[in-house]
Amino acid sequence: MAHYAMVIDTRTCIGCCDCVDACRMENKVPEGLCFDWVVEITKGRYPDLKTEFRSERCNHCSHATCVEACPTGASQYWNDSNIVVVDALRCTGCKACIAACPYDARLIMQPEGYIGKCTFCVHRVQNGDDPACVAVCPAKAMHFGLLDSPTSEVSRLLATRDHYTLMPETGNKPNVFYLR
Amino acid sequence: MQEEVLASVMANPRVVPDLQIWGWQIATYLFLGGFAAGLMVFSGWAIVSGREEQAPFAATRAPLVALGGLAVGMTTLFLDLEHKINVWRFYTTLQVTSPMSWGSWVLLLVMPALALLAIAGLPRAVPPLERWLEGLPFAGPRIIAPVFRLCFAWRRPLAAVNIGLGIALGIYTGILLSAFNARPFWHSALLGPLFLISGLSTGAAAIVLGAGEPRERHLFGRLDLGLIAVEMALVGLFVIDMLNGNALQQAAVARVLNGNMSSLFWFGFIGLGLGVPAVLEAAMWRRAAAPIAMAAALLVLGGGYLLRHIVVATGQQTSWTQLHNQFDPALLERLRGDGPDPDGRF
Numbered sequence A: 001m002a003h004y005a006m007v008i009d010t011r012t013c014i015g016c017c018d019c020v021d022a023c024r025m026e027n028k029v030p031e032g033l034c035f036d037w038v039v040e041i042t043k044g045r046y047p048d049l050k051t052e053f054r055s056e057r058c059n060h061c062s063h064a065t066c067v068e069a070c071p072t073g074a075s076q077y078w079n080d081s082n083i084v085v086v087d088a089l090r091c092t093g094c095k096a097c098i099a100a101c102p103y104d105a106r107l108i109m110q111p112e113g114y115i116g117k118c119t120f121c122v123h124r125v126q127n128g129d130d131p132a133c134v135a136v137c138p139a140k141a142m143h144f145g146l147l148d149s150p151t152s153e154v155s156r157l158l159a160t161r162d163h164y165t166l167m168p169e170t171g172n173k174p175n176v177f178y179l180r
Numbered sequence B: 001m002q003e004e005v006l007a008s009v010m011a012n013p014r015v016v017p018d019l020q021i022w023g024w025q026i027a028t029y030l031f032l033g034g035f036a037a038g039l040m041v042f043s044g045w046a047i048v049s050g051r052e053e054q055a056p057f058a059a060t061r062a063p064l065v066a067l068g069g070l071a072v073g074m075t076t077l078f079l080d081l082e083h084k085i086n087v088w089r090f091y092t093t094l095q096v097t098s099p100m101s102w103g104s105w106v107l108l109l110v111m112p113a114l115a116l117l118a119i120a121g122l123p124r125a126v127p128p129l130e131r132w133l134e135g136l137p138f139a140g141p142r143i144i145a146p147v148f149r150l151c152f153a154w155r156r157p158l159a160a161v162n163i164g165l166g167i168a169l170g171i172y173t174g175i176l177l178s179a180f181n182a183r184p185f186w187h188s189a190l191l192g193p194l195f196l197i198s199g200l201s202t203g204a205a206a207i208v209l210g211a212g213e214p215r216e217r218h219l220f221g222r223l224d225l226g227l228i229a230v231e232m233a234l235v236g237l238f239v240i241d242m243l244n245g246n247a248l249q250q251a252a253v254a255r256v257l258n259g260n261m262s263s264l265f266w267f268g269f270i271g272l273g274l275g276v277p278a279v280l281e282a283a284m285w286r287r288a289a290a291p292i293a294m295a296a297a298l299l300v301l302g303g304g305y306l307l308r309h310i311v312v313a314t315g316q317q318t319s320w321t322q323l324h325n326q327f328d329p330a331l332l333e334r335l336r337g338d339g340p341d342p343d344g345r346f
């Protein structure tokens, strides 16, 4: 199984939101919807405050509860990898997958009604390209690749830098990692 | 202290900031599914246990009522689908990890089983039917009437099948929600039995309403009292389960106990939906009075719907993600350490 991961450096991210705009353009996200978003986290107590930015999206979980909940198989792993995609031709819009995603990463496509989400730009990945958000990041804060190979950039970053994932306690085994 | 605000906009309608994917359509479906399940079980029980004389409504007309209720419920379920054109996709696969997939196959089995049981009871439920059939030129006596007779002859095994499928349907309406680990308020295995017992209770209430004979009304009124008692115990266990759960579950159950859902929960569900009918039915333990029994049954039906509504709505109000799309002065107060809840996150 190909194990893809995204590694995002919160130390170099400047919160410009270019990843969000790139995704809009690349995936023709309808007005008023988004597949990714940027969160600003402030910690501490005034005047000792610390801020970090985090670009968030579907975590392409290794244990994807959305895929488990889907009654039609429309939500599925792409090509035996951990990339989770939705087949619009099979989706009934029952929304079980939305209820099942602890990260609220899914949305109802307007006006069609099937379910949309980040695809890790699978159409680019199959051609060997990075997802649009990763490719566009002006601070080079985002990295994408296979965790199966120990020499890949993402593997090396995770081996050498302190990192975390969002709410691993959900048990979903998220695959978007943040470097501290 | 920590605050999380959005630097870009994340406002996917009906998902973020508030989950609002399932409304009255799903609450109605879950209610009518449980209602039909209750009627299936009691109708089957009346036939299998040889109580057809004692409970004529349960044995003959109840499956018809269940069939109508389920048809309405499946219609509202269909109305809820956002991509209706693909509805047939439910029946091109069985996804073993998805309770919704199991449920759609259970529904496919329930419909014919219930329809056959309804046909078995039809000649006795609607006596003029047989005469009318005999009067029809060819199809009546030669084709339709034998089908009726066959269903009638096979009603015992049919009834047993309906009991099994009824229990599966009733439990499934609860398991559907309890399988969502992502929604803290639904993540309790008690929802399965709770919805099953509530479904049985609404089924008994429907028989009380429909029964023409005092004896049958009385029998199901007493049965319903027992079911209400079990349901109260299960609600209590569910609340304890949430109170002892993680922080998100505690926050969710607080909405029901003393938050935005509390008046519906305490006055509507616990008070009018369970408490008052329990008192009325207990008062009629020895001698039933038709108007009071019917009032109690109506309250039970209302309470059954409220339970589904409260659980469906509250489950969507608490989520793992806590993001703020707009400036919120309370966050600033927390960072300064002078707010009402300096360490709160939820």
Ligand code: SF4
Pocket: A057, A058, A059, A060, A061, A064, A065, A066, A067, A084, A100, A101, A102, A103, A104, A105, A106, A117, A172
């Ligand atoms: S983040 Fe949500 S939508 Fe993405 S794979 Fe995990 S559970 Fe599914």
Ligand code: SF4
Pocket: A069, A070, A071, A072, A073, A074, A075, A086, A090, A091, A092, A093, A094, A095, A096, A097, A098, A115
């Ligand atoms: S909305 Fe579509 S993708 Fe989601 S669970 Fe239902 S059928 Fe599957």
